[in-house]
Amino acid sequence: MPLVETPALILHVFPYGDTSRILRLLTPGFGFRSVIAKGAQRPRSRFGGILEPFTEGSALFNLREGRDLFSLSSFTLLKPRQGIGRDLGAFAGASLLAELGLRAGTEEPNPQLYAVMTRTLDTLADPDNSPVFVALAAVWHVVSILGFQPEVETCVRCGRPFDSTEPSRFDVEAGGSVCRTCRPAGRLIDPSTRLELLAMASKGEPCGPAVNRALHGALLHTFLSTHLASDRPLRALPLFLEQLR
Numbered sequence: 001m002p003l004v005e006t007p008a009l010i011l012h013v014f015p016y017g018d019t020s021r022i023l024r025l026l027t028p029g030f031g032f033r034s035v036i037a038k039g040a041q042r043p044r045s046r047f048g049g050i051l052e053p054f055t056e057g058s059a060l061f062n063l064r065e066g067r068d069l070f071s072l073s074s075f076t077l078l079k080p081r082q083g084i085g086r087d088l089g090a091f092a093g094a095s096l097l098a099e100l101g102l103r104a105g106t107e108e109p110n111p112q113l114y115a116v117m118t119r120t121l122d123t124l125a126d127p128d129n130s131p132v133f134v135a136l137a138a139v140w141h142v143v144s145i146l147g148f149q150p151e152v153e154t155c156v157r158c159g160r161p162f163d164s165t166e167p168s169r170f171d172v173e174a175g176g177s178v179c180r181t182c183r184p185a186g187r188l189i190d191p192s193t194r195l196e197l198l199a200m201a202s203k204g205e206p207c208g209p210a211v212n213r214a215l216h217g218a219l220l221h222t223f224l225s226t227h228l229a230s231d232r233p234l235r236a237l238p239l240f241l242e243q244l245r
């Protein structure tokens with residue numbers, strides 16, 4: 001049975017019994033995995049107090065085929081990222097990213113997702129940055145990497161590319177922007193908001209604070225609720241949307 005050592009990002013931690021903890025991890029080479037840290041709740045545990053969400057480390061565990069919970073042998077701390085907990089916008093954004101990953105992620109290798117998540121959390125841990133916009137861009141980018149990229153360059157119904165100055169509308173079920181001919185009524189999306197959405201979804205590029213916050217909040221809410229939360233709501237979404245207001 002292969003013992004693997006891999007960089008790992010802790011996304012969620014919960015107690016198991018009186019003494020252990022279960023961790024949901026994201027790894028570059030093994031996707032999302034669950035491990036049990038036996039004895040981690042004991043005061044003098046070999047894991048110390050480092051098994052917290054958003055912490056990155058080197059995890060050693062036994063990857064036995066046919067299992068969905070692996071026993072964690074060791075976790076060597078690389079980055080604690082405690083700064084995330086000191087800013088509500090950063091915390092809400094990081095929590096939403098973790099929840100989206102856990103909901104839509106798989107066990108397939110995804111080094112790009114790992115790189116984007118860890119880079120974003122590094123930025124969110126630094127209080128000099130504008131965390132809500134960093135997180136908003138990362139959420140759209142992560143959603144795209146997970147296979148839910150919104151279409152914003154062409155109309156989702158007729159396929160016509162948008163003019164750079166043309167307002168459009170949104171068809172959330174169809175997954176993106178729709179032209180005003182195909183959808184004559186509904187909320188208008190100005191061209192700059194559409195371009196901001198494109199930059200966020202395709203490159204994770206944050207927009208500035210002068211954007212239409214209400215519109216961005218509404219688009220994110222409707223998109224995530226339709227595509228990633230149809231059966232149960234995302235717990236971190238309301239807090240994040242509050243920070244975006």
Ligand SMILES: [Zn+2]
Nearest residue numbers: 155158179182
């Ligand atoms: Zn159209």
